[in-house]
Amino acid sequence: xxxxRRAPQDVAMPTFxxxxxxxxxxxxxxxGYDGWAPTYERTVxxxxxxxxxxxxxxxxxxxxxxxxxxxxxTGRTAAWLRERSTARIDGIDLSEGMLVxxxxxxxxxxxxxxxVRATGFPGATYDLVISSLIDExxxxxxxxxxxxxxxxxxxxxxxxxxxxxxxxxxxxxxxHYTGPDGEPLAISTHLHTVGDHVTAGIAAGWQLAELxxxxxxxxxxxxxxxxxxxxxxxxxxxxxWV
Numbered sequence: 001x002x003x004x005r006r007a008p009q010d011v012a013m014p015t016f017x018x019x020x021x022x023x024x025x026x027x028x029x030x031x032g033y034d035g036w037a038p039t040y041e042r043t044v045x046x047x048x049x050x051x052x053x054x055x056x057x058x059x060x061x062x063x064x065x066x067x068x069x070x071x072x073x074t075g076r077t078a079a080w081l082r083e084r085s086t087a088r089i090d091g092i093d094l095s096e097g098m099l100v101x102x103x104x105x106x107x108x109x110x111x112x113x114x115x116v117r118a119t120g121f122p123g124a125t126y127d128l129v130i131s132s133l134i135d136e137x138x139x140x141x142x143x144x145x146x147x148x149x150x151x152x153x154x155x156x157x158x159x160x161x162x163x164x165x166x167x168x169x170x171x172x173x174x175x176h177y178t179g180p181d182g183e184p185l186a187i188s189t190h191l192h193t194v195g196d197h198v199t200a201g202i203a204a205g206w207q208l209a210e211l212x213x214x215x216x217x218x219x220x221x222x223x224x225x226x227x228x229x230x231x232x233x234x235x236x237x238x239x240x241w242v
Contacts, residue, residue: 013193019169020172021172022173022176022184022186027185032185033094033095033098034096035179037074037098037100037101038097040074041076045223047219047220048214049077049132050076052161053080053161053238058210058242059127059128063085064085064087066089067087067130068125068129069108070144070147070148071094071116072091072093073095073132074101074102075108078102081130082107087127089109090121091108091111091112092114093114094115096113117143119147121151124151129148129156131148131158131161132160133161135160135162136168137190139190141200145206146203149204157240157242158201158240160197160241162237163175163236163237164213164235164236164237165192167235175187194211201241207242209241215233217231220235
């Protein structure tokens with residue numbers, strides 16, 4: 001006779017703290033991005049996120065009519081979209097300092113200071129919900145994916161650009177910036193595996209339609225020579241949910 005199946009045991013999942021090699025002083029998300037806002041545009045390269053958007057097969061950017069930009073930051077993603085679409089873009093961010101720069105950029109129709117997990121935006125309205133390089137600041141992905149699903153109109157899509165969990169594990173590098181006094185400061189960082197994303201996405205009612213990755217290549221090593229030993233490792237990833 002077969003032995004009865006054992007009940008599944010709770011497994012302790014890894015956290016970013018298990019891999020952190022920098023041990024910088026850590027600040028909360030709003031404080032961190034308020035402090036980073038003045039220099040953010042000089043430190044984030046398009047190859048991290050915008051280059052991935054260029055590689056996606058969907059959505060069809062010129063056909064977009066209304067977009068929700070979650071964690072809009074300084075408006076980089078919205079400016080990229082504005083070059084490819086005439087859609088109305090509504091943005092939200094937790095950092096008022098980042099929103100100052102987004103307002104100056106002028107790519108959004110509306111900007112809101114608030115939480116991406118509870119935006120207050122109208123439900124079933126947006127044919128695209130998009131977010132770039134913010135999910136590592138959320139302790140739990142489920143509310144984020146659920147809010148994106150609430151916002152999406154029938155037939156809409158959710159595009160998410162994230163740091164690759166393998167990169168975070170290998171480098172032990174939190175999201176960080178240099179403060180005005182030269183001190184490196186980490187912004188509260190959480191590790192989410194690809195499985196975490198898939199689980200949260202499916203639970204919210206999404207289907208994964210596309211997943212692509214970037215890797216550390218010659219261009220990155222030219223910009224950051226110390227990364228030569230990381231050649232070929234995945235860096236960021238973009239997923240499309242429908």
